[in-house]
Amino acid sequence: MTIRFEGRVAIVTGAGGGLGRAYALELAKRGARVVVNDLGGSRDGTGRSDAALKVVEEIEAAGGTAMANGGSVTNCAQMEEMVAKAKEAWGGIHILINNAGVLRDRSFAKMEPEDFRFVVDVHLNGSANCAKAVWETMRSQAYGRILMTASSTGLYGNFGQANYGAAKLGLAGLAKTLALEGAKYNVKVNTIAPTAATRMTEDIFPAELLERFTPELVAPAALFLVSEDAPTNTILGAGAGVVQAAYVTLTRGVALPEATPEAVAANFPAITDRTGEIVPRSGAEQAMTIMQRLQGH
Structure with missing residues (x-):
């Protein structure tokens, strides 16, 4: 059975590049109308760009339908406005992929409190803001698919990423509770722990592996987890075409x-x-x- 998304409206945060872009392009290719959200900052969260507009142009050039949004996931009002505009244009919100993130890596001994707070705010609080913005719509229409982005760092730890790891495991916990609260409304909530060569990980991957760990090879697991027949309360790891299941x-x-x-x-x-x-x-x-x-x- 082919997984399609005709009639569905999807929001993908952090979709100006990397994993988010891959998700947005594939959702649009399979029939979804897509809100491409990206603040356009660098990987440490500073600056702005028109990254979201470029992805919208790619989607439209391929015959798809999309709109750009430059709101910050850390701003509740901006996320509510994003949802309102999508509903006004397309009538509902069926899918949310919380993908936006930043990195401010350093050992805990050298990490400034602000760097800890900021990373947690973007990943964890930002995902909660977006989920809250779509929650009542999904409940009232008795359909919703939400995907949180965790990480092997959150699940298992990684030197120099205390802030990132705390946020990412927090997202897995958020997903588990929302899966329970959304169950009777047909709102399914899952988590993906991706491994891909993106701007966020370009310093980590050896050059010879970059071609194998493309964002496009994570997208199939992500799209399955937001499909009509998706499971709920599931954590999948994905990278280089390998899909794994993680459990607490x-x-x-x-x-x-x-x-x-x-x-x-x-x-x-x-x-x-x-x-x-x-x-x-x-x-x-x-x-x-x-x-x-x-x-x-």
Whole structure:
């Protein structure tokens, strides 16, 4: 079955280049009308450009429909205005891909508090702002697909990216809660952890790998996660044509005979034994598993 997006309106943030551009172009190619949002700044968030307009021109040259938006995801009012203009032009909002981001990498010892706050504001608060701007529309029309952009740094850590990692794992947590809250309204919320050679990662990838890790090879996983038959509450990793699934798991745990730090130390191997671990679908399952262990199950 071919995945198509006719009749759908999609917003892609940070779509002036890299991953966002690849998503926007492919959504438009498959029939969606696309809002190309990009502030047009450099990768550290400074400056402006007409990057969004250039992507709109690409989409229109290929026969698609798009509009440019230069609002900042950190500004709630600008995101609400973006949504209002798209609804006025096209009648609704069906898809939101939160892709906008910045980097201000340095070791935590050398990181200024402002660099920490700014990166978290753009990635985490910015994605929440955009989700909030479309949330009531998606609920009222009983259809919505939202994609958050996490990272292997958020899921697993990476030296020199404490700010980025904190924001990215926060996005995975935001997605999990919104997936639960949106379920009865047919609003599905997922997370992608992409690995691609873009302006954000150009210093990391060896030159010989740049051709294999193109944004276009991440786009298929992203588009699946915002399609009509998408799952919800799912984290996919994607890069170079390889798609992976990531999980937050919970071990069975141990009911300690005596609740002391020494008992935790003595039982640590059993506590961390992954045999029979589960993937909770909500936070309530942690309490449920504790109750089961207390009952001897």
